[in-house]
Amino acid sequence: MSQREVRVRFAPSPTGPLHIGGVRTALFNYLFAKKHGGKFILRIEDTDSTRFVPGAEAYINESLKWLGLTLDEGVAEGGPFGPYKQSERKAIYKQYAQQLIDSGWAYYAFDTPEQLDALRAQHEAEKSTFAYDISTRNSLNNSLSLSDEETKARLLSGESYVIRFKMPENVDVTARDLVRGEVTFNTNTLDDKVLYKSADQLPTYHLANIVDDRLMEISHVIRGEEWLPSLPLHVMLYRAFGWESEMPQFAHLPLILKPSGKGKLSKRDGDKDGFPVFPLQYVSPEGEVASGYRESGYFPEAVNNLLALLGWNSGTEQEIFSLDELVNIFSIERVNKSGARFDPDKAKWFNHQYLVNKSDAELAQLYLPIIREKGFEPSLETVTTITGLVKERVNFVQELWEQSYFFFEAPSDYDDKVVKKRWKGDVPAFIGEVAALLETATIWKAEELKQQVSDLITAKEQNFGGVMNALRLALVGGGFGPDLFTIIELLGKNETVSRLRKAVEVIPAS
RNA sequence: GGUCCCUUCGUCUAGGGGUUAGGACGCAAGAUUUUCAUUCUUGAAACAGGGGUUCGAUUCCCCUAGGGACUGCCA
Numbered sequence: 005m006s007q008r009e010v011r012v013r014f015a016p017s018p019t020g021p022l023h024i025g026g027v028r029t030a031l032f033n034y035l036f037a038k039k040h041g042g043k044f045i046l047r048i049e050d051t052d053s054t055r056f057v058p059g060a061e062a063y064i065n066e067s068l069k070w071l072g073l074t075l076d077e078g079v080a081e082g083g084p085f086g087p088y089k090q091s092e093r094k095a096i097y098k099q100y101a102q103q104l105i106d107s108g109w110a111y112y113a114f115d116t117p118e119q120l121d122a123l124r125a126q127h128e129a130e131k132s133t134f135a136y137d138i139s140t141r142n143s144l145n146n147s148l149s150l151s152d153e154e155t156k157a158r159l160l161s162g163e164s165y166v167i168r169f170k171m172p173e174n175v176d177v178t179a180r181d182l183v184r185g186e187v188t189f190n191t192n193t194l195d196d197k198v199l200y201k202s203a204d205q206l207p208t209y210h211l212a213n214i215v216d217d218r219l220m221e222i223s224h225v226i227r228g229e230e231w232l233p234s235l236p237l238h239v240m241l242y243r244a245f246g247w248e249s250e251m252p253q254f255a256h257l258p259l260i261l262k263p264s265g266k267g268k269l270s271k272r273d274g275d276k277d278g279f280p281v282f283p284l285q286y287v288s289p290e291g292e293v294a295s296g297y298r299e300s301g302y303f304p305e306a307v308n309n310l311l312a313l314l315g316w317n318s319g320t321e322q323e324i325f326s327l328d329e330l331v332n333i334f335s336i337e338r339v340n341k342s343g344a345r346f347d348p349d350k351a352k353w354f355n356h357q358y359l360v361n362k363s364d365a366e367l368a369q370l371y372l373p374i375i376r377e378k379g380f381e382p383s384l385e386t387v388t389t390i391t392g393l394v395k396e397r398v399n400f401v402q403e404l405w406e407q408s409y410f411f412f413e414a415p416s417d418y419d420d421k422v423v424k425k426r427w428k429g430d431v432p433a434f435i436g437e438v439a440a441l442l443e444t445a446t447i448w449k450a451e452e453l454k455q456q457v458s459d460l461i462t463a464k465e466q467n468f469g470g471v472m473n474a475l476r477l478a479l480v481g482g483g484f485g486p487d488l489f490t491i492i493e494l495l496g497k498n499e500t501v502s503r504l505r506k507a508v509e510v511i512p513a514s
Numbered sequence: 515g516g517u518c519c520c521u522u523c524g525u526c527u528a529g530g531g532g533u534u535a536g537g538a539c540g541c542a543a544g545a546u547u548u549u550c551a552u553u554c555u556u557g558a559a560a561c562a563g564g565g566g567u568u569c570g571a572u573u574c575c576c577c578u579a580g581g582g583a584c585u586g587c588c589a
Contacts, residue, residue, distance in 0.1 A: 017589045052588055117587060124586090133515065133585075166587050184519070193517050201587045209589050233518060233584040258520080259583070267582075310526095313538095317527060321537050340527080342520050343582060350526065350539045396552050407551090458548080472549035480550090488549050 010042025011223050017049040018060035021286035022067050023271050025228060025260045028311045032257060033226045034073045035334040045220065046078035048089040051212050053204045058289060067283040071304045072327055085220040090212050097207040100215050101167045101200040109244035110199060112165045113146040114158055137195040138173055167200040169237065177236040182255035183339045189236035197237055210234065214241045217252055226255045255336050258315045259343040269346055279348040283307065301400030303358045310354040314344045324357050356399040364392035370401045380412045393486040411494060414503050415481025418511055422483040426473040432513050434466055435474055439504035448497055450489035478507030
């Protein structure tokens with residue numbers, strides 16, 4: 005590779021929230037840039053004036069920020085190659101489009117969208133496909149089929165037009181892709197793409213992308229595989245401008261596929277598979293709400309980690325990586341070619357790993373607001389202790405409550421299945437005896453209490469497991485929770501005895 | 515339909531001419547914790563098919579099949 009500075013860009017269009025496929029592309033760009041000591045740039049591709057969505061750009065920025073993908077240059081960050089928003093670069097593109105016209109690589113076309121739609125419909129009816137290409141361009145309304153006078157007259161009259169690329173005939177275009185190797189296309193299968201539209205004085209993606217990557221000195225274009233079909237067009241554009249020898253290198257990332265069914269994951273998949281497709285919760289201008297990883301309780305580190313392993317792997321058996329570790333170990337050569345199906349279960353597992361690895365105190369800080377919302381005001385130490393007791397069994401901070409609510413309030417109902425299995429025979433009566441025993445206890449320590457209860461069980465010839473489960477039922481309302489005597493110690497004598505008495509009174513023996 | 519891309523357990527993947535084809539998620543069983551979870555151990559589970567090349571192909575080549583992307587005055 006040359007000595008050229010690595011400069012990569014993430015170039016979303018602000019037509020809505022970013023989805024995790026886009027986030028993954030951003031992440032890989034970031035990792036690649038940082039790995040090579042280069043720059044990570046955000047460029048807003050808002051050349052479609054009709055699809056602008058208010059708030060989308062802010063959403064993109066907030067998402068990157070949440071994930072810790074720090075930008076070196078961008079709309080808000082500025083930089084020596086600005087502006088970084090294409091709608092603010094309007095004046096730049098026109099001359100490049102003109103350059104292509106002048107050199108014969110492009111032409112004016114006056115066909116209206118309606119006319120083209122009609123042609124497409126007509127061809128479809130005849131089971132063929134309409135393409136604006138070498139086979140049809142001479143019979144359509146453009147500067148190739150019209151006389152120079154006619155073209156000039158139409159332009160002068162202010163008739164709206166479009167500038168199309170004149171795809172040359174029968175050229176094999178070979179491009180090198182960093183993940184796929186060489187890819188070859190023949191220009192006969194390509195059409196004359198629109199590069200510029202007079203209606204809003206803006207280029208289309210294709211022109212803007214080439215011009216900006218050139219002007220911003222982008223060294224590597226890392227984008228999704230959905231762009232692979234336009235690679236030959238882009239190469240031809242570099243060729244047409246005479247920039248081919250300094251063209252960026254390309255890497256097309258495999259797609260992220262839906263967990264169920266077929267096809268690539270899309271924004272419209274929303275929450276229907278029970279997991280978020282967006283980094284942050286998104287409320288559309290129409291008021292529709294789609295959930296986000298952040299609001300669902302995912303840690304940003306976990307999201308980065310799980311996304312990194314979708315389409316890339318280190319070649320080792322390590323699966324948990326911090327962002328810094330990823331930067332160190334990332335390489336584009338180890339990116340996979342095939343699409344990866346998103347696995348919601350594994351995503352949760354990743355979050356679990358990060359959650360468990362956080363200190364009890366740190367998690368307690370995150371858990372405390374939830375407890376307060378429920379109306380309790382425990383000390384941070386208490387919450388820290390409780391968090392440590394149950395964190396192994398949850399994937400998300402918000403699940404901590406369902407695993408530990410009984411430390412704060414008595415169960416209001418009891419799991420039927422457990423009642424049926426454990427609350428029978430002379431067990432309820434014996435629980436009453438345990439209550440009486442505990443009431444007289446003088447040393448309120450888990451080990452001590454366990455000893456006393458065990459002695460009572462032995463003396464009364466009860467079954468240890470059965471009694472323990474019944475106690476558990478009475479104290480937490482079900483068959484779950486951490487070590488029982490730890491719970492009892494934390495609950496304190498009054499609360500423990502009162503819960504046992506209440507259970508004996510309230511739960512019908514079966 | 516056309517063009518291009520892809521194909522190892524259900525999923526994410528390692529591997530790569532000779533391997534008991536490895537790991538992770540999930541699933542199942544067992545152990546331990548005289549209670550729950552954790553943890554541990556074990557198990558089931560894959561080279562899409564057919565042709566070559568080769569002493570030998572899961573690995574290299576070709577074909578078929580399957581999947582995917584693109585096919586807009588969208589990105």
